[in-house]
Amino acid sequence: MIDFWSNLHPVVQGLIKGLAVIMVIFPLAGACSLAERKVSAWMQGRPGPNRAIVPWIAWIPFVGTFLQRLGVFHLMADGAKFLFKEEPVPGHVNKVYFALAPAIAMMPALTTITVVPFGAYFNAAGDAIPLVLANVDVGLLAVFAVSSLGVYSLILAGWASNSKYPFLGSVRASAQLISYELSMTLSVIPVFLWINAPGAPGTMSLAKVVEFQSLPGFWGGTWFVFLMPLSAFIFLVSLFAETNRQPFDMPESEADLVGGFHTEYGAFKWSLFFVAEYSHMLVGSGVFTLLFFGGWNPLPWISLADLVGWLHHATHAAWTIHPLFVGVLSLGIFLGKVLTLIFIFMWVRWTVPRFRYDQVMKLGWQKLLPLAIANLILYALAIAFIQKSAS
Amino acid sequence: MAPALFHLFALLTVASAVGVVATKNAVTAAMSFLLCLVGVAGLFVQLDAYLLAFLLLLVYAGAVVALFLFIIMLLDTQGQKNWGFKKFPIFVSLIALGLLLTGLGTFVTRGQLDAPNPNAAGGVGAALKPYAYQLFTTYLLPVQVMGFLLLIAMLGVIVLSKKIDGVEDVK
Structure with a gap:
């Protein structure tokens, strides 16, 4: 099995690994859309989707009814509906760009996952090896660069639709995404100033950030959210804006623009926009978890290595230190944190009223950006002072 | 590959x-x-x-x-209709074409580009530190000048887009 794998051509290996990750992220994004409906229903005190059921599962007592009430089959029903529905293409659109926009929405959303580590295991020497498709040194920069291309799908969708509301939505989208990208980029710089100690080779790798949060000792084990709460806050707010989530849903704004950039879209093209939005949320939450919430470390001051060590000590079983078990454990911890964040996204969406467009711009340029710059200068001075006195 | x-x-x-x-x-x-x-x-x-x-x-x-x-x-x-060729764009295009042909000509006659000096590059690539070091030492002046240019451009935009009371809109 292992021999077969390592004998494969590197390109084939890469393809299989990439496809495996896409096979996870795509249904996960779909499941998020179901979760969104369930969470919104829960917050508004109604049952939510609870009818769809496959006949032969309905025959199972209790379990069948439970799954039906949970609404899990709505996911399949939705998927099948979007696949087999008629694809409406209005006569007044620019056909090439109209069809291209949903595809462009998916590409950056899925490409960013290549550099986001989602777990780790320990090799024989005890070093943590991150589970990631491409462990490049520019990690976070690659995420920012590729995800910034996502704005084109909104711009093109609105422009190609050739009608007023989508156009307004896409104009708002391009202004909003570019505005909040600045605060987002500035807010993470303190993290990288902190982990790039003088003398060591510089890095922007996300795996390195987690490594710094799993060092032993009080300061080593501190998650960066405690060290840099303001950075985390600015990053989170910008993340809401970058993923077009309420209260920043200007590109869509159902309240005043019908459906914003996707007004003219239907069926599978429409659902692609939504899978892309949820993929962006998943990747964004993943990056947020890695930067500020310790990545795959279970608790602050308790690293993955500690947990595995305790498990091994308690059970004396060999499987507790098997790389496969550790990998799955870290993946579970990481996914748990990411899904919690996704829940917070939904929680905010159904709690906070949406902004007006001028408020979004004012918040971005007059509040968040100065705050991010002040935060950066403060931390740059503090880190320089600490590292000077430490050396 | x-x-x-x-x-x-x-x-x-x-x-x-x-x-x-x-x-x-x-x-x-x-x-x-x-x-x-x-x-x-x-x-x-x-x-x-x-x-x-x-x-x-x-x-x-x-x-x-x-x-x-x-x-x-x-x-x-x-x-919009095509603007057609005017004198100035043609003149500028000819200069650009001349530069391009000269560049290609030197490339063809020399057969290859100069190999970059491996010592000067100092392991640039993925590592960020050499870049930062170069920017803050060798290329400090260009960086400052570029920053100043951008600042001026930004000020210009602010002045142009700001509505000043008592001043007629220039159009």
Whole structure:
């Protein structure tokens, strides 16, 4: 099995690994859309989707009814509906760009996952090896660069639709995404100033950030959210804006623009926009978890290595230190944190009223950006002072 | 593997660069420009200049071309006729053509480009520190001048877009 794998051509290996990750992220994004409906229903005190059921599962007592009430089959029903529905293409659109926009929405959303580590295991020497498709040194920069291309799908969708509301939505989208990208980029710089100690080779790798949060000792084990709460806050707010989530849903704004950039879209093209939005949320939450919430470390001051060590000590079983078990454990911890964040996204969406467009711009340029710059200068001075006195 | 990738990205870059000037639709031109930048970023990655590649994507592809599109869409250039050739553009184009031919000529006669000095590069590529060090030592003056230029441009935009009481709108 292992021999077969390592004998494969590197390109084939890469393809299989990439496809495996896409096979996870795509249904996960779909499941998020179901979760969104369930969470919104829960917050508004109604049952939510609870009818769809496959006949032969309905025959199972209790379990069948439970799954039906949970609404899990709505996911399949939705998927099948979007696949087999008629694809409406209005006569007044620019056909090439109209069809291209949903595809462009998916590409950056899925490409960013290549550099986001989602777990780790320990090799024989005890070093943590991150589970990631491409462990490049520019990690976070690659995420920012590729995800910034996502704005084109909104711009093109609105422009190609050739009608007023989508156009307004896409104009708002391009202004909003570019505005909040600045605060987002500035807010993470303190993290990288902190982990790039003088003398060591510089890095922007996300795996390195987690490594710094799993060092032993009080300061080593501190998650960066405690060290840099303001950075985390600015990053989170910008993340809401970058993923077009309420209260920043200007590109869509159902309240005043019908459906914003996707007004003219239907069926599978429409659902692609939504899978892309949820993929962006998943990747964004993943990056947020890695930067500020310790990545795959279970608790602050308790690293993955500690947990595995305790498990091994308690059970004396060999499987507790098997790389496969550790990998799955870290993946579970990481996914748990990411899904919690996704829940917070939904929680905010159904709690906070949406902004007006001028408020979004004012918040971005007059509040968040100065705050991010002040935060950066403060931390740059503090880190320089600490590292000077430490050396 | 590597030559195939090089040819792929080189072809993408050149084809989309031709697309920028050949197409009549302004949005298609901007999108071709975007593809061209992606192609150049791909070439940078093959030279191990990851930082440059991703900065190119982040700044140009992510923000600058998006603003181009933004403005093209706001101005709505769809109905415009071709302007035809005027004297000044022809003059400038001829100069540019001359420069291009000279560049190509030297490339052909010399047969190769100068190999970069491996010591001067100092392991640039993925590592960020050499870049930062160079920017704050050797290239400090250009960086400051560029920053100053951008500051002036920003001030100009603020002054132009600000509504000042008691001053007639200049149009």
